[in-house]
Structures are given as C-alpha cells and as structure tokens.
Amino acid sequence: MSALKPTAVSALAKHLGATVEGDAKVIVTGAAPLETATASDLTFLGNPRYSAQLAATRAGAVIVDAKAKRPASGSVLLRAAKPYLAFAKALQFMLKPAQHSPGVQAGAHVDAAAKVSPTATVMAGAYVGPQAQIGPRTVIFPNASVLAGARIGEDCLIYPGTVVREDCVLGARVILHNNVSIGADGYGFAQDGALHVKIPQTGNVMIGDDVEIGANSCVDRAAMGSTRIGRGTKIVNLVQIGHGCQLGEDVLIVAQSGLAGSAVLEDRVIIGARGGVLGHLRIGAGTMVMSLALVTKSLPAGIVVSGNPARPHREQLRREALLKRIEKKGGKDD
Amino acid sequence: MSALKPTAVSALAKHLGATVEGDAKVIVTGAAPLETATASDLTFLGNPRYSAQLAATRAGAVIVDAKAKRPASGSVLLRAAKPYLAFAKALQFMLKPAQHSPGVQAGAHVDAAAKVSPTATVMAGAYVGPQAQIGPRTVIFPNASVLAGARIGEDCLIYPGTVVREDCVLGARVILHNNVSIGADGYGFAQDGALHVKIPQTGNVMIGDDVEIGANSCVDRAAMGSTRIGRGTKIVNLVQIGHGCQLGEDVLIVAQSGLAGSAVLEDRVIIGARGGVLGHLRIGAGTMVMSLALVTKSLPAGIVVSGNPARPHREQLRREALLKRIEKKGGKDD
C-alpha cells in the first residue's frame, strides 16, 4: 500500500540540503513514528522530549537537528535545521505521483457548455455543469459536483462528494477533501412577524491558491459580493465559514470551528479546535483563539485568547487558579 | 455572474408598497452593502447605527425607514416600514429564475418504479429509487440520492450530495443544501454487557412546507414513528437533529447546534450557534437558547437562557460579573 517510492538517503540529503551521518546509500521505502519504524522507514525527531525514543529507534534513517545523538541501532542521521519541516519536504519528495489519466472518463457528466482542460481528469460519476471551467491537471473525483459557472484553477484536487456551487471560484493547487460544501446559501432571513423570509444569497465564494479544506466543512456564499479565503489558508474538518467572511492568508482553522457571517480574520490567525467567532467581528493578524473559545468582540493582532466569552488566555488561567483556591477554602468551610 | 435582473426603482416601489424619493426611473442590476455599492446597486439601511455609511454611500438606490436622510451622492430612496424585510422581498423580486429544463436528464438514475412529475428536473448523476415520488417543479441536483419510498413535494430544491433516505417525506418548497442527511439511523443501542446491540430504526422523517436545511446537517429517522420538522423552520449548517425530535413551526437553529433524541421544540424556539439540548426535553414556544448553551432540563416558553448548564441569561451575566469582582479582589490579596 506504500504511497512512497524507495529513495536513497543521499537523494534525500541533496533535496533537503541536509548532512548525513552513516551510510548515505541506505534506501528508505516508507515512513513511521520513531517507536514503530523499521530498517526500511524514514522517521524524524521533532522534539528533544522524545530523545529516549530516538535512542531506541530501529528506523533506517532519522531526520534530526544539530544536537541529536545517533541511535544504538545505527540508524543513518539526516541533520537539518528544522527536522519536522524537513520531514514534510522529504515525504513530498518520496510521494508517488497519483495516477490519474487525463480526460473525461466514461460515466462522468460534463455539460456540453463546460470548459475542461485537456490535461484535467474528470472521473466517473463526477458532474461538471454548463459554463463551468476546470483547469489544467485538476482532478474531479467521482460523485463530486461542480455546478454551472463555477471556475476551478490548475492542479486542484476535488475529492468525492464535494460540491462547488454556482459561480464560485477556486485558485490553483486547492485541495477540497470529501463532502466539502462550497457556496451553499448562508443563513439569511428577515423576520416578518413569526415568519423567516429568505434573503436571496446573490454572492459567491472566492478561494485563493494553495488553500486546503477538510472533509465535511462548509463555506457559504456571500449574500452580496464574495466570501473570501486567502492564499495558503488551511481549514480542517467539519468547520463552518459563514457567508461574507473574509479570511486572510495563511490562516489556520482547526476542526469543528465556526465563524458566523461577515467575520474578518487577518493573515495568520489561528482558530483552535471548535473555536467560534461571532458575526461581523475582526481578529487581528497572528492572533490565536484557543480550543472551544467563543470570540464575542473584535480582537487586536498578536494575542492569545481562551474561554467563553474569550479573553486573554493569561486571565483565563488566573480565573481557573482562583476558582481552585476558593474551592479549597469552600471545602473546608462547609 | 449577476443573479439579479435589471429592475427599475419604480417597479420595486410598486412591488414593496414603498414610496420613492428621487428618480424612480433609475435601474438597479445588483445588490451590495452600503460601503461598496455602486450606482447600479440596490442596498438598504437596516439599523440607524450605520447612518454615517448611508450618508457616504454611492448606491443607486437604498431601502430605508421613514426617518433616514438622503445620501450626499443623491441615491434614490425607497422608504418602507421594515427596510431589511423589504430588501429581502426586493431581492426575491429581482432574482433571475433558475434555468432547469424539466425532465430526467441523461445520466440520471431513476428507477422504473419511481414517480417523477413531468415538470420536475432530475439532473445527471442524481438517483431516485423505487416507489420514490418527486413533485412538480422540484429539482434534484447531481449526485443527490432519493431512496426507495421517499416522497418529495412540489417546488423543492435538493442540492448535490444530499441524501433523503427510505420512506422520508418532504412538503412543498423545502430546500436542502449540499450533503444534507435526512433519515440516517438514529443513535439507538441497547447494552448487552459491553456490547452495543442495534435497535432497528423503524420510523422516518417528516419535513413540513417551507423548511430550509443548511449544508452537511443531519436529521435522523425516528426509532418508532416520525422525527418531525414543522413548517417554516430554518436549520443552518452542520446541525444534528436526533431521532424522534419534534420541531414546531418557524423554529430557528443556527450552525453546529445539536438536539439529542426526542427533544421537543415548540414554535419559534431559537437555538443560537452551537447550542445543545439533551434528550427528551421540551422547550417552550419562543424561548431562545444562546450560542454554546447546553440545555439540561425542560424550559418554559418565552425566556432566554445561556451557559452550561443553561440558565436564565441574566443569571449567567450576573455570575460573569461576580467572578470578575472576585478576580479583582483575588488579585489584590495574592
């Protein structure tokens, strides 16, 4: 099942600009954690905390920093400034190219008025609607749906069950995992007494280059204008991005988080798992929202917040410590 | 990409029963927020807070209440009692009718024993099973699945990736966005020592008229009888409705909320983002559950609750204020 091609340590060292200690002719064919790696595996030490595991590893080769010591088993070492980053690049280098023959496969549904690049792949069961555009080398997997007027750039992967609704636009190298929803109507209703009257959602979604969105996540189309996801932003699974949100570049949104409509996240914001942001708020560049926090007012750049309502994480920790002291006293008094 | 047709202000005024200030012959072709609207756009002022933005807008036409002042740019004003509601109705009026030619498209999978109205559209890649029924003018989008015995009323939109399982029933004008799940088995297991023994889920889901359900949301079939969603209820994305829940009319459930099995929500209940309700509880008409609250016991009508466990929002605010005071003191003591 290996997704990796057999690769000599010497080739990895050259690709990574790493120095080798040991036999550079060793070949690795897979990747595994330090504890379970065998003589044919590449692994890495990202954190000095795990030095004991390094000492005991039986891996064929290990990417380490300048200080790490060679394991007893004699694993070859590849020394790099940032071992985890080097490991990512090593795996990308070793990865077998996916096998997708270009063209529209039998059983795909491509509208006569769609424009599909001759180097793109549209697999059986996929749908591409009228006026939709599919860029070079992009793969539309089975049972994915690209509706009328949607435009998808080059080298994208649109996995099964994913839906790109009418007129949404994706840049290059975008990855949408399974069952992603791009461009469903946002939550827009005006009250007429008890009735919820639908506000037609006339906008779209614009996704920049190198964006990756996890399985079963949703990005709603804007009521007016565009919901925007900036270049390099990564979104994990089961995340909700409300209509009209504006996400900067290199933003990170961890699983099950949610942004209400028109939230603005500047570049490099991080939202921890199941974080939340209420509507129309702005979060400054590089600010981190910790897991389960609910942001209820706009935040400046470069801070860390937690809790509900979210506030500086230090304050939240102080409250937790204070409550523990009171509990201790309370227990004695009762 | 405009989804709207060019429309004269005079026609809008007539449709809305609004009065015009300025040139009623002005034509609008799009919609945009006050700040970004251009001379061809319609916009609105829903809240006097944004009067400064109204003053500066360059919109072609603005829907406002009786008091708002005309912008410097000379935008035409349409005066209506409820500007936001009027704006919703204006967009509905301007919306171009979607272009779905009736009939079963090539590449659709319709069972010989299904009943599809001749005015319905079943798009390529969609599936309609035996004994399933599709009502007049309803559209089944690509890669949507309507299983055996399911019945869908008139003028519904069943978007790509959405699944309506066996024997579930939808009323008229129901909108199910992408990857919605209707009628999966609920969480029903009886314990046999450590084993979880499945309780067959023999019921279905019944959805009333004018219901809209957001992308990747789930409504489970009842163990016995029906899970019911009342007329006019709106459910946003990634919401979980457990088996046997009974939702009244005009209920509102915001994104990522969850109702455990057999919860009962009376008419006009509102569940804020990521709200939760435990099983077998009843929430009285018009009660509002705020974002992230967890309802752990039944609630009367007409109240507002927050927190975990949920309690009257006023009490929750008092606790927050109290904790802040203690923190202040605590800080001094330490």
Add this chain to the structure above:
Amino acid sequence: MSALKPTAVSALAKHLGATVEGDAKVIVTGAAPLETATASDLTFLGNPRYSAQLAATRAGAVIVDAKAKRPASGSVLLRAAKPYLAFAKALQFMLKPAQHSPGVQAGAHVDAAAKVSPTATVMAGAYVGPQAQIGPRTVIFPNASVLAGARIGEDCLIYPGTVVREDCVLGARVILHNNVSIGADGYGFAQDGALHVKIPQTGNVMIGDDVEIGANSCVDRAAMGSTRIGRGTKIVNLVQIGHGCQLGEDVLIVAQSGLAGSAVLEDRVIIGARGGVLGHLRIGAGTMVMSLALVTKSLPAGIVVSGNPARPHREQLRREALLKRIEKKGGKDD
C-alpha cells in the same frame, strides 16, 4: 411503510426466551412508544418511572421485567430480564430483510480492476475504483465512492454520499451512514515561516467488525501507519476522528464529538455529545467523558469527567454548587 413483518407474540417469546402473560397468538405488525402504541404494536417498559404510561397503554404487546403490572387494556406481556435489550432483539427479529438484488446495477461505475463479490450489490451512481474490493452481501448505495485499493468486508452497508478513500480497510458488518468521510488527509502541516507546508498523509484507516458510523462523520487517515477503530465501536453523527487515533473495542462516541490526532481510547470509553479530546492523550478503559467536556490530559480507566478542562465530574458538580452559594451571598452584599 412498515419495516417490520407481522409476528406472533409466541414467536417473539420463543426467540427472546421470554414468558408470556395473555394471548400468545396476538400478532404485532409495528412498534411504537407506550403512549402512542395501538393494538397492532409492540412496545416496552425500560424504566419503572414510566409505570403510569404502562398502565394506560393500548399496545398489543409490551416487553416488561419481572415486576411490571399488566395494563388495563389487557396488552399481552412478554417478561424478560432486560426489557430494552429484549426489545432491540425483537425488532431485529421482526425486521423485513432489505431488498437489494445482488450485482452491479446499470449506472454503477465499477473499475475493470476492482474485485466485487458476486453476492454484493453496487447501486446506480456508486463508484468502485481500481484494485478496490467489495465483500459478499455488502451494499454500496448510490453516489457512494470507494476509491482505489480500498477493501470492504462482508455484509457492510455503505450509504449514499459516503466516501472510503484509497487503501482504507473495513471489516465485516460495518455500517457507514450518509456522507461519511473515511480516509481524508489529517491535519498535518509543518511551519516554514508563515507558510503551512503539507505533510503527505501516507497511512490509511482500519475499521474493525461491527462498527457503525453516523452521518457526516469523518475519520482521517494516519500520517503514517493506520488510524484504527476497534470492533463493535459506535460513532454517531458529525464526529471528527483525527489522524492516527487508536480506538479500542465497544467504544461509544456521541454526536458532534471530536478527537484530535493520535488520541488513544481504550475499550468501552464513552464520549458524550460534543465531547473533545486533545491530541496524543490516552483515556483508560471504560472512562466516561460527559457532554461538552474537553479532555486536556490523559485519564485513568473507569472514571467520569466533565467540564473544560475536564476533571472528575464530582468536582465539577462541587464547583457549580460553590458558585451558586457565592452568587447567593454576592447578591445580598451588592
């Protein structure tokens, strides 16, 4: 619409090893709760709390324990040691076998290099990729996708919209409800300055026998090795299982919960609704995490935790009681 076949009480009694009080020749054709059951329905009393409802029921037959009294209506009683478990088994006994003719239906997309058992069913619109394997009597529903190299055991149900990605492996009798995602890439990025560099996810997902996964849930593939879900584990809707998680047997994960990468759950752990577990933690066998709790450090076996951060539920209740006392005092002082 009944999913159940008409069954004599005598046959049920024999199947369950239950004793009968009343006319064992009575035929039941459906199932309903105590309150709404009619003379043709089977029902059960699982909890003595509902004795008043038993007294008033009009059900044809009721499964009860040794102590319950016969209803006024004269319903036949089936006495069993564990009425709820007996009810589950009774419904399984009464369930009509689903009607899926074996074979690859017209409109299914099965790669020439896939291996599909002759007794399996692949419905119209489903996709089975190269080198994929489908076991005996398994049903692949419309618009489900089984990608290259994935292997699915016998007697599985893969419902519409569900995706099993490349090289993932399922055991026997696995049920995946609608729009489930198995094997999407986990959240793996290494930082290169502001850039998030993708770590290829080279592992897969291994799912044991008798696992059931609810609608729109996600199980990510491991970065290296396998994400594992043990035999008999049940996962409800909209749940996130991060890459590399290791779940034991008979684990229960309720709706909207989330496990970060490499979390380890030993046998019989229970995660309540919307519970969360941070990455690389271990939860001991049989421990229960209550609804909305966030587990931030590893937990021993056999305890009950709640809150954020999660701690023993008793402590959490004590804090809540303490805060209420302080509020009372606080209110007087102000």
